[in-house]
Amino acid sequence: MGVVEVFGMITLSPRSNISFSLTLLTPIIAIFFTLVMALIIFSFLGYDPLKSLYYFFIAPVSRPDQVAALAVKACPLILIASGLVFCYRSNIWNIGAEGQLVFGAIFSGWLALNFLESNSFLLLPCMMLVAILGGMFWALIPAILKIRFNTNEILVSLMLTYVASLFIDFLVRGPWRDPMSFGFPLTPTYSDAALIDRVYIPFVGYIGQLHYGVFVALIVSVILWFVLMKMLPGFKIRVTGESPSAAIFAGFNPSYVTVMVMCISGGTAGLAGMIEVSANIGQLQPNISFGYGFTAIIVAFLARLNPLAAIPAGLIVALAELGGDSVQISMGMPKVVTGVFKGLLLLSLLAGETFNRYHIKFDFKKGNK
Amino acid sequence: MPHTEVLLSGENITKIFGDFKANDNVNFSISKGEIHALLGENGAGKSTFVKIIYGLLKPDSGNVIWKNEIIEINGPKHARELGIGMVFQHFSLFEALTVLENISLALPEKNQSDDLEKRIKEISNEYGLQIDPRSRVFNLSVGEQQRVEIIRCLLQNPELLIMDEPTSVLTPQEISKLFEVLEKLSKSGCSILFITHKLEEVRSLTSRATILRRGKNVSTVETKDHTAKSFSQMMVGHEINTNKYKKNKIENENVLKINNLSRPAQNQFSVELKDINLSVRGGEILGIAGIAGNGQGELMEALTGEYLSNEADKILFNGFDISNFKPNDRRKLGISFIPEERIGHATVSSFNLSENFYLTDYINDNSSNYGIINNSFNYENASNIVNEYDVRVPHNNPLASSLSGGNLQKFIVGREISRKPKLLVASQPTWGVDVGAALEIRSQIIKIAEQGAIVIIISQDLDEIFLLSDLISVIYNGNLSKQFNKEKVNLEKIGLLMGGSS
Numbered sequence: 001m002g003v004v005e006v007f008g009m010i011t012l013s014p015r016s017n018i019s020f021s022l023t024l025l026t027p028i029i030a031i032f033f034t035l036v037m038a039l040i041i042f043s044f045l046g047y048d049p050l051k052s053l054y055y056f057f058i059a060p061v062s063r064p065d066q067v068a069a070l071a072v073k074a075c076p077l078i079l080i081a082s083g084l085v086f087c088y089r090s091n092i093w094n095i096g097a098e099g100q101l102v103f104g105a106i107f108s109g110w111l112a113l114n115f116l117e118s119n120s121f122l123l124l125p126c127m128m129l130v131a132i133l134g135g136m137f138w139a140l141i142p143a144i145l146k147i148r149f150n151t152n153e154i155l156v157s158l159m160l161t162y163v164a165s166l167f168i169d170f171l172v173r174g175p176w177r178d179p180m181s182f183g184f185p186l187t188p189t190y191s192d193a194a195l196i197d198r199v200y201i202p203f204v205g206y207i208g209q210l211h212y213g214v215f216v217a218l219i220v221s222v223i224l225w226f227v228l229m230k231m232l233p234g235f236k237i238r239v240t241g242e243s244p245s246a247a248i249f250a251g252f253n254p255s256y257v258t259v260m261v262m263c264i265s266g267g268t269a270g271l272a273g274m275i276e277v278s279a280n281i282g283q284l285q286p287n288i289s290f291g292y293g294f295t296a297i298i299v300a301f302l303a304r305l306n307p308l309a310a311i312p313a314g315l316i317v318a319l320a321e322l323g324g325d326s327v328q329i330s331m332g333m334p335k336v337v338t339g340v341f342k343g344l345l346l347l348s349l350l351a352g353e354t355f356n357r358y359h360i361k362f363d364f365k366k367g368n369k
Numbered sequence: 370m371p372h373t374e375v376l377l378s379g380e381n382i383t384k385i386f387g388d389f390k391a392n393d394n395v396n397f398s399i400s401k402g403e404i405h406a407l408l409g410e411n412g413a414g415k416s417t418f419v420k421i422i423y424g425l426l427k428p429d430s431g432n433v434i435w436k437n438e439i440i441e442i443n444g445p446k447h448a449r450e451l452g453i454g455m456v457f458q459h460f461s462l463f464e465a466l467t468v469l470e471n472i473s474l475a476l477p478e479k480n481q482s483d484d485l486e487k488r489i490k491e492i493s494n495e496y497g498l499q500i501d502p503r504s505r506v507f508n509l510s511v512g513e514q515q516r517v518e519i520i521r522c523l524l525q526n527p528e529l530l531i532m533d534e535p536t537s538v539l540t541p542q543e544i545s546k547l548f549e550v551l552e553k554l555s556k557s558g559c560s561i562l563f564i565t566h567k568l569e570e571v572r573s574l575t576s577r578a579t580i581l582r583r584g585k586n587v588s589t590v591e592t593k594d595h596t597a598k599s600f601s602q603m604m605v606g607h608e609i610n611t612n613k614y615k616k617n618k619i620e621n622e623n624v625l626k627i628n629n630l631s632r633p634a635q636n637q638f639s640v641e642l643k644d645i646n647l648s649v650r651g652g653e654i655l656g657i658a659g660i661a662g663n664g665q666g667e668l669m670e671a672l673t674g675e676y677l678s679n680e681a682d683k684i685l686f687n688g689f690d691i692s693n694f695k696p697n698d699r700r701k702l703g704i705s706f707i708p709e710e711r712i713g714h715a716t717v718s719s720f721n722l723s724e725n726f727y728l729t730d731y732i733n734d735n736s737s738n739y740g741i742i743n744n745s746f747n748y749e750n751a752s753n754i755v756n757e758y759d760v761r762v763p764h765n766n767p768l769a770s771s772l773s774g775g776n777l778q779k780f781i782v783g784r785e786i787s788r789k790p791k792l793l794v795a796s797q798p799t800w801g802v803d804v805g806a807a808l809e810i811r812s813q814i815i816k817i818a819e820q821g822a823i824v825i826i827i828s829q830d831l832d833e834i835f836l837l838s839d840l841i842s843v844i845y846n847g848n849l850s851k852q853f854n855k856e857k858v859n860l861e862k863i864g865l866l867m868g869g870s871s
Contacts, residue, residue: 232731232740239728242720243713248675249706250728251697359387 012358026356027302030348031316037344047331055330056323056341065208070318072209072280075217076101076272076289078314080296082221082307083268086228086261089305090241094262096142096157097269098293099164100135104270105277106168107134109284112194113176113187123193127274128216135270136263138164143262147255153262161293169286176284187284196279213275218311220268225307237261269293295321298346304353320345374401375437376560377422377453377529382431384417391417392428393584399529404551404561406571406592409581410604410803412773415564418581419531422562423455424448449477454522455531458538460514464507464638468500472521492523496550507638510868511660512543519550530554531562536570538661538829541864548574566604566804568597582606605804621821623651623791626685632667632678640664640847642671647825647849649840651791654814654824655852656838658831660867664847665827666709669796672825673706674699686792697732705729705790707781709797709827711774715781718770722755722762723747725769726784750787751780758783759809775806782810786817793817796827811837831860845869 035053042052061067080097087094108131115123142156169185178188199210228234240247240257247254277288299317303309324338378398384391392414399405409415420426422433424442432439435451442448445455462471469486482488489502498516506514515535522530532551536544551561551574563575571578572592580587580603587603625648632642642664649655659665670676671684674696683692691699696706708714716725727747730736735746748766755762760780763771772780782798798814799807814837818824827844828834834841841858843850843866850866 230742230744232737232742235724235727235731235742239717239720242717245710245714246717246728249673249696249708249714250731251674251695251700253695 011361012354022356026352027304027349030352031345033348033352034341034345037348038341041340045333047333052327052331052333055327057319059330060319060322060326066322068208068210070315070322071214072211073322074311074314074318075214076276076292077296077299077317078221078310079217079272079275080265080269080293081299081303081310081314082217082224083265084296084300085303085305085307085310086224086234086237086264088241088300089228090237090257090261091244092143092146092258092261093154094139094142094157094265095154095297096139096159096161096293097265097296098289098291099157099161100138100266100269101273101276101289101293102161102164102168103138104131104135104273105284105288106164106171106273107131107137107270108274109171109176109187109277112190112278113284115194116188116191118191119193121193123191124196124278127194127278128271131270131274132267133270135266135268135273137266139262139266139269140259143259147258165286168284168288172284172286178283185286189283190278194278195282196275209280211275211279213279216271216275220271221307221310224264224268228307233260269296290321298342301346302349316345317342375399376401376403376435378434379418379422380432380434382418382421382428382433384414384421384426385429390584392421394431395581395584395586397579397586397589399560399562401528401560402555402558403577404555404563404575406575406578407562407564407581408566408568408571408578408600408604410566412583412775412803413581413604414584415581416533417584419455419533419562419564422448423453423531446477449525449527452526452528453531454525454527454529456515456518456522456533456535458533458535460518462506462514462517465505467503467505468509468517469502471506471517472502472524475521476524488524489520492520496523496553497546498550510543511538511662512540512546515539515547523554527559529560529562531564533564534566535563536565536567540660540867541831541860542868544570568600571600572597580604601804621651623687623821623823624685625649625792625823625825628683628685630671630678630683632671632676635667640667642667642847645671645849647842647852649823649825651821651823652818653839654818654826654837655840655842656834657825657827657842657844657849658834658863658867659827659829659844661829663844665796665829665844667847668844668849669706669708669794669827672794673708700729700788701732703789703791705785705788705793707785707793707795707798709800711777711781712769716769716777719768721751721766721768722780723751723766725780726751726754729784730788751784754780754783754787757787758813775802778802779806779810782813786813789820790817790822792823792825794825794827797829798826799830799833800828831863834863835860843867 038056039049039053043049061070080101084094084097108127111127111130138160141160142153145151145156146153172187173185176187178186196211196213198206199212200206228237236247236252236257237260239250240252240254244254272292273288277284281288295317299310299313302313302317320341321338324335324341327333327337328335375398379395382392382395395414395418397418407415407418417426421428422442424444424447433442434440442451469489472489473485486502492498493500498520500513500516500520506517509517535547539547555561565571575592577589578592578600579589580600582604627645627647630642630645634641640663645668647655657665671678674694677693677695679693681692682690685691686702686704691702712718717728723744724747727736727742730747730750735743737743751766754760758779760772760783761776769777778798785793793814795814799810802810811833814824814826826834826837835855838855840852841855841863842852843863845866846869
């Protein structure tokens with residue numbers, strides 16, 4: 001009857017109705033639990049726990065420009081995670097968003113480098129479009145191999161990430177290198193028309209590094225939420241993930257769904273790559289991402305596979321990254337603390353999810369003898 | 370009565386899952402050598418009760434008394450050591466291994482011996498359970514596989530044998546053979562607890578019956594004093610209309626023809642369909658009988674379009690070649706399907722009813738505009754189905770998973786019939802559904818046939834086949850027999866065809 005007995009003492013039985021308020025409360029409790037655990041760990045490591053918490057969570061967001069930096073950091077995470085949600089909802093395990101991001105940057109970079117003298121306002125939208133196509137192209141390879149030869153998309157998409165990063169490395173050291181770069185592996189700097197502006201508010205000025213790409217990420221995430229939850233293509237994806245045989249019974253083509261979700265997640269990753277370069281770097285270089293394509297996997301699950309929830313989830317993970325940097329600089333904590341913190345957060349969220357779905361009953365009196 | 374010495378009894382057994390009382394103060398006793406029926410609708414608590422006796426579940430309160438001693442059964446292994454054996458409805462045999470290997474694997478160390486093959490033969494001769502210990506299980510019929518399970522239990526010299534719905538997968542001939550075996554066993558002193566919801570069997574085999582309803586026991590009665598009708602009243606709790614369905618025959622121009630449809634086996638355990646031919650006209654109900662695993666699933670997939678043969682002119686609907694139409698394209702032509710699996714195939718369990726309505730209605734122009742799902746339209750239609758087909762729901766628009774099997778099936782039948790199909794294909798439409806719901810579902814099916822639809826019912830329940838059909842054919846090992854007129858064929862003939870002889 002769906003009851004799991006563990007050691008005859010602890011039983012998990014599914015809740016008959018899962019309350020909405022509890023669903024909202026669970027991540028908050030999980031984050032609180034993570035903070036408590038972090039406090040304990042910090043004090044065991046010999047650091048002043050309250051001071052550590054301050055440097056981890058408060059210091060990185062104590063000034064407007066720092067909040068802006070947080071949003072900039074979260075931007076690619078939100079974008080990529082909103083797309084990855086589609087894959088994971090349909091049981092397609094694309095973990096190569098990092099490579100798709102790089103290909104978005106390469107495709108849009110090709111356009112930018114061909115129009116170095118251009119000042120057309122069309123250049124930026126065109127770059128966004130080809131970036132999406134670039135990410136899709138790189139994501140379609142594992143999709144088509146899966147459909148045609150039943151290969152494992154986890155392996156193929158992951159391995160293609162390394163191909164992508166070696167390819168961009170080759171481009172910026174070889175054919176696309178700026179002759180004026182004194183031997184550094186860099187392309188020429190993009191023209192201004194190929195760069196994304198920082199947000200300027202009259203009478204206030206610029207807010208740190210906040211750029212318009214952040215708004216693109218927010219809009220894309222809302223649109224994708226609408227497509228997933230309110231439209232037929234999203235419905236097909238959800239049915240395919242929940243029960244493949246119901247999807248076939250309804251007449252949905254699983255190959256079509258695979259192609260669709262890989263295109264969506266590849267496209268958002270490609271767009272994220274273009275925004276990173278055009279807003280923050282200004283030219284192509286061997287490394288254009290801080291592993292955003294991998295971190296976004298955590299964001300997608302933190303958001304419980306909901307594109308809209310990817311916004312707060314992306315901010316939280318970005319804060320964990322910035323906080324990790326901050327405690328490294330001001331308190332000399334080891335770099336792995338960030339990783340430990342992210343791990344703790346994911347673990348308590350997944351545990352919270354279990355408590356949300358199941359009743360837990362302790363029964364010591366009738367244990368096995 | 371010869372049953373004097375009580376072998377096992379349960380006193381005030383209560384088992385609660387969440388806030389649902391699966392067993393509520395159940396009392397029961399079985400004597401030595403008695404064949405005792407445990408009767409009840411689906412969800413009445415029969416399975417919970419036998420799982421408690423077999424040690425798979427622990428009661429929340431109440432006692433199990435074995436040979437006048439209160440005991441606590443710690444698990445199936447403990448139950449077997451005490452002398453309680455059980456044959457499950459779904460067999461636990463390795464298909465690729467031989468009978469001997471399967472039996473040897475399941476026996477505890479102390480019962481292992483080199484002369485196991487000889488002992489299997491002795492037991493099979495003693496009780497008439499004909500089986501070759503060297504044959505591989507996937508070559509055996511379902512009835513033979515059941516014999517392996519029974520022999521496996523008997524090798525451990527049980528004093529109580531529990532059989533969970535043993536006849537649901539057997540042909541009429543196999544059932545009477547099984548009953549002979551059970552009677553022999555009971556004469557040799559073994560008690561048998563026989564779980565069923567088929568009422569005639571209770572009368573022909575058992576001496577006493579305990580009836581459960583919604584977790585409580587209604588009564589324990591001598592079976593000779595009762596009729597099938599009075600049993601069904603005790604099971605359901607009120608009088609039910611057991612009148613035979615009457616169907617007016619209205620034939621019209623609708624026609625479904627299948628010509629020499631073949632389908633290779635997809636893997637070593639699936640069945641190859643060989644030259645299937647059929648022809649049904651509007652207003653007719655074709656019942657396809659057969660024992661599970663003879664190609665029903667494969668045939669259903671070919672009918673729904675989940676499997677496409679890529680050949681032309683195999684399936685003709687009103688003269689129109691739909692052989693290579695996918696399920697949604699077939700639905701557009703007015704064809705509806707009710708697959709066997711309710712959860713995960715006909716519905717998505719984690720979706721609510723309006724989303725599950727949309728699942729087979731998205732081809733309808735009203736259910737979405739420009740790809741945006743029209744929630745209010747789907748909600749309204751789902752609610753109409755709930756009202757019209759008497760689906761009992763815990764609250765408005767619940768998740769499919771929160772409905773009981775019978776209610777979910779009523780929803781699915783309602784969803785497919787409310788589209789007023791010209792052709793309805795239903796596989797096991799009342800399987801695992803309680804008596805009341807089954808009655809309603811069957812009368813709905815009759816109704817759309819009377820309105821001129823072609824109906825095909827694939828069912829393992831022979832009573833259902835004879836109750837509903839105008840035409841009957843039998844599927845055996847991927848072959849479909851010719852179509853018999855119901856008036857011109859009897860149960861015995863169909864039973865023989867189901868067993869593979871003609």
